[in-house]
Amino acid sequence: MKVSLILTSAYVMRGDVRATLNLASALAERHEVEVISVRRQKEKPFFPIGAEVSMRSVVDIRPGVRHLLPRGQVRTEVALWRVLRGLKSDVLITTRPGLGVQAARHAPREMLKIAREWGRPAVPGPVKRFYPRLNAVVTATEPAQEEWGRLLDGGPAVHSIQDALPDGPWPRSRMDNRIVAAGGRWVSVKAYDLLIKAFAIVADKRPDWRLRLYGGGPEERRLRALVRDLNLHNHVYFMGTTPDLAGEFAKASIVANTSRGEDQCMAVLEAMGCGVPVVAFEGAKGPTEFVATGYNGVLVPESDDEPRLYAAALLALIDDERRRRSLAAGALDTAVRHAAGEVAAQWEKLITDLR
Incomplete structure (x- = not known):
C-alpha cells in the first residue's frame, strides 16, 4: 500500500509536523510512504524522519533555487493542483483544513482521502462544502472528534486517533x-507569560x-x-x-504546559515519554486528554489568580520528591499507549475498514 501524507x-x-513525521516513519516499516511538503524552506526537516x-516538495523556496514560474500564492496553488491530480497513491492523508479542501477537489476519486485535523477551520464554509467528498476525518482528541462531528453533520465519519511518539527507547x-x-x-496561545509570572513566585521560595x-x-x-x-535572569x-x-x-x-487553545499536545506526550510529570490547566483542550491529577501530572483549576495557583502546583511537586517519582511512573505508562507502532496499527485498521 502506498500512503502519501501532505504538510504545509x-x-x-x-x-x-512532529506527529505527522512520527506517523510516516512508523507506517513506512510496512508500507510505501511519502511526505509531500507544499513548501520547502530548508535542506533538511527540522525533526528526524x-x-x-521518501520526501518531495511542491514549491522549493530555498535561497538560490531557480524557479520556472514567478513566486506567489497563485503559483503554489497551481503547483499543488498538479501534484494532487497526478497522485498514484492508495491513501492520501492531509494535515490542515486548506489541504483537505484541495484534496477533496483535486485528488483522484478512487483514492482514499483522509483529513487529519488538530484545530478548527478558521473559515468553515469550504470545509462544509467539500469535506463530504473525503472518506474520513481523524482528530487527535475525543472533544475535537465531537466538535468536527457537529461541524460535518451528515458528512464523512469522524474518528479519533491520538498522536504518535517515536518508537522507544526514549530518554529517561x-x-x-x-x-x-x-x-x-x-x-x-501558549501563555508563556503566565508561566514566567508563576515561576517568579517559585523562584522567590525555591x-x-x-x-x-x-x-x-x-x-x-x-x-x-x-x-x-x-x-x-538567573532563574529563567x-x-x-x-x-x-x-x-x-x-x-x-x-514539565510545564500553560496552553489553552490547541488540541495538539506533542510536548506533553514527549515529556511523559521521558518519565516526567506534567503540570497543565484544567479545561485546556489538549492536555486534559492526557494529564490526570495524581496519576501522571497535575491539572490546575481555572481561576482569577492563575499564576499563584500554578505556582502552588509547581511548588507542591518541587517539595515532594516521592510524589514526583510516582507521577513519573504514571507518565511512562501513559506514553506507552502513544508509541508510533501502536498508533500506526490504529491507522492501518481504519484504512482497512474504509477500503
Whole structure:
C-alpha cells in the first residue's frame, strides 16, 4: 500500500509536523510512504524522519533555487493542483483544513482521502462544502472528534486517533535535576507569560530551581522583557529551538504546559515519554486528554489568580520528591499507549475498514 501524507511545510518546528513525521516513519516499516511538503524552506526537516520515507516538495523556496514560474500564492496553488491530480497513491492523508479542501477537489476519486485535523477551520464554509467528498476525518482528541462531528453533520465519519511518539527507547529523566522545562512555539496561545509570572513566585521560595524554555516565535521579545522586568535572569533561561525536545525534557523533573487553545499536545506526550510529570490547566483542550491529577501530572483549576495557583502546583511537586517519582511512573505508562507502532496499527485498521 502506498500512503502519501501532505504538510504545509515539513521543515518547520510544529507539534503537528512532529506527529505527522512520527506517523510516516512508523507506517513506512510496512508500507510505501511519502511526505509531500507544499513548501520547502530548508535542506533538511527540522525533526528526524525514517530513512524509508521518501520526501518531495511542491514549491522549493530555498535561497538560490531557480524557479520556472514567478513566486506567489497563485503559483503554489497551481503547483499543488498538479501534484494532487497526478497522485498514484492508495491513501492520501492531509494535515490542515486548506489541504483537505484541495484534496477533496483535486485528488483522484478512487483514492482514499483522509483529513487529519488538530484545530478548527478558521473559515468553515469550504470545509462544509467539500469535506463530504473525503472518506474520513481523524482528530487527535475525543472533544475535537465531537466538535468536527457537529461541524460535518451528515458528512464523512469522524474518528479519533491520538498522536504518535517515536518508537522507544526514549530518554529517561533521573528526576533529580532542579529544572522545570517547557517547550513549543512562543505564541500567545501558549501563555508563556503566565508561566514566567508563576515561576517568579517559585523562584522567590525555591531559588535553586530553574525554568528552561525551549522553542522560538514572535513572543520572544515580550517574554524576554517580562523576565527582565521580574528580575528573573538567573532563574529563567531561553534555550532556543531543538529537534530533540525529548532529550531536553529528560534533563528536567517537571514539565510545564500553560496552553489553552490547541488540541495538539506533542510536548506533553514527549515529556511523559521521558518519565516526567506534567503540570497543565484544567479545561485546556489538549492536555486534559492526557494529564490526570495524581496519576501522571497535575491539572490546575481555572481561576482569577492563575499564576499563584500554578505556582502552588509547581511548588507542591518541587517539595515532594516521592510524589514526583510516582507521577513519573504514571507518565511512562501513559506514553506507552502513544508509541508510533501502536498508533500506526490504529491507522492501518481504519484504512482497512474504509477500503
